[in-house]
Amino acid sequence: MRGIVRSLLVSLWFVFLTFPLLVIKVVPNTGEVIWRWKNAAGIGIGIFFLSFIWRALLVKRGLIPQEEAGIGRLMQYLSTPMNKQRVVVACLLICGWGPLLYTIMGSGWSLDRGLAPPLQDGAFTPLQWAVFVARALATFWQEILAALLSFAAVQHAKGNGARMMAILRRPTQPGPARNITIILLFLCLLPLPYLMKIYQINVLIQTFIWVMLGLGLNIVVGQAGLLVLGYVAFYAVGAYTYALGNALLGGAHIGFWFFLPLGGLFAALAGILLSLPVLRLRGDYLAIVTLGFGEIVRLILESGSLSLLPFVGLLPEHVIHSLPTWMKTPLNFGGPAGIGGIPPPGFFGMRMELDDNLRYVYYIALAMTVFTIIAVSRLRDSRLGRSWMALREDEIACEAMGVDKIKAKLTAFALGACWAGFGGALFAAQTSYINPTSFTFMQSALILSVVVLGGLGSILGVALGACILILLPEYLRAFNEYRMLIFGISMVLMMVFRPQGLIMPKRKRRVIAGMDAVPPASAGGFEA
């Protein structure tokens, strides 16, 4: 009873809160006022039920005591596995299978999605069938995901949860199970560009780039503990290196393979350039300086050009004459319109169709991602990586142990930025057109979310986080205008209910016999 009263009050509060914006709407030109009472009713009813779930979850996390939540009856109902199973399955049926039923009934079944087999050829060869089935599976992956989720939920409710989690956890532990999983996953990724549509391939390439970005930022934030909020600037440096280099040296037939390492190098240089003045700043001050740096880079790109003329102009006349022309011509960034006509990567001068080129970019992105994962995990276990972690845990203690703080910070910035540069060059090659809107602060915030969502410092977690953050909005496209709304909510929920991220980084700990009393170190702690 108490719980019902509480939920009623909460729902009334939200009706009040959303009243002016959600219920009233003033038509801009005529000044006519529209009252949308339906919305108030929807919010009231929705919040009434959601507040029960919210409190139940808070109780489960141990954030509020059960008596205070007023949901004793509900918890009692859920305490038997049978009832729990009923509720979970009902929820999943509504959430997961709803869209599928909608798709089937809404005539969107096969014709809309381009899945109808080409019947004019007559009979199907087995290969055609295989491609057809695989393509169908790829298209309906969200429904498959829903099915897997409901299966998992049923198992969880049946009490097999612990056993299932053990099976799921096995691939993340070092050992043969993990190696087999990785190889299988890699093999699954190989044929995808031949099974999917152009749009989906683009999304996948984007995901790979984001995995690289996330892993790069993870070096700086997760491993070295330096909070950077302007990471997208390095990404922009990589992308513009390729775009500008191509525009300036276009005639020389220097392609992607030259600019890819160059983009990484320039980004690393930018990282060093940024880190030099901020070496002694810590925590939030570092964060805000990097934020400012990111904004400055974006504003330079938006303002269109950067020239040495104001400085050159201060020199005496005869010196100006003797200067080379490049010092006197402004460097053109294309302004808000951006730079187009960036060539796709070449393959020994082979001419490729548009589709094939995209597939080629896909394989490059895949290879780069694999390379990044290997390199980053090797770095983590190296002497340098360990010094980063020492720096993160305690700067003063780390210095006292003889770690060169300056070197550790510089390398963290340079190596972290380097991956963003690679990612940027790849991005420019994929889209063949770049403009400053791809390099806003929001992007920096999203990359940081990838790292934190996945679990600070954990490589697998960051990769998973990138997949979720890129694929979730795509998956939510069915909800169209609501997708960013849901994305924002899920970020908050994720932090409230699993603040340590999806996967907690495991640190190697050596236990000395007889020291059992030492409390375990908190994993992935971030203190600035």
Next chain:
Amino acid sequence: MPSPGFAMSTFFAEIDWRYLGELFFSGLTKGSIYALISLGYTMVYGIIELINFAHGEIYMIGAFTGLVMAGVLGSLGFPAVGILILGAVAAVVYCSAYGYTMEKIAYRPLRGAQRLSPLISAIGVSIFLQNYVLIAQSGEFLRYPNLIPDMPFLQPISYMLRPSSFLIIVTSAVVMVILTLFIKYTRLGKAMRATAQNRKMAMLLGIDADRIISATFVIGSALAAIGGILIASHTQQINFNIGFLAGIKAFTAAVLGGIGSIPGAMLGGLVLGCCESFASGYISCDYEDMFAFAILILILIFRPSGLLGKPKSMKV
């Protein structure tokens, strides 16, 4: 191109005082708004060390609430001044409610979590609120009615001080004085300062820290709401993403003045506004935003604790 034999006296003689005054007052106007918003940042940061990225959205919601109220009251035939005052009251009430709810849902459960979690949560709230307004209202730039009455006594300097600028400067000055007195002399204000200084000790002395934190969010949001409604009646158009840049700039102002320091936030806001205005007037308006960030970086490098902040020593 300035010649090398550049004399200081000619420089002063060449100053266009009218133009300078215009730039100064436009800087002061902008700076007052930044100061109002940055107070919310600095107060929240002082107490729970959280960069509340969603604070800019509260300012935007304040402007939208004002717009909706103006529409409703206008159709009922209220006079302009009444609309302005009632709209401001509604904006303050609703923004305080939003601030309170936001803290309760997105930040309170994260108390004691690792440091980055509330920051990510704040980014999530920011994305959510932007899209909420986008869906609930509109994605277009909306025209805000002109509600500010003519002020005849401003006639002689009307070229550099519009009535709306005058209102902004006066209102923010009054609000800031009230806030300072409130923080200094009231019971709640003293409790806030105590909590900011040492939360654990304050709790031991019987201060309910959760209540104080809620109060901080409510006060900060109310100030942002005043800023929102003032800027909306100044620029006369609003959009669902005006909060983002204003939020970042205000945060910059808070850091500039020394984050955690209330007079610092006011000073930082005014300095930032004036710097921006002069830079865009004398150098190039393309570089207006860039200049703000460049100043920020320079100050942080040479005086990391900000203009009025106290330097913190490192402790083992």
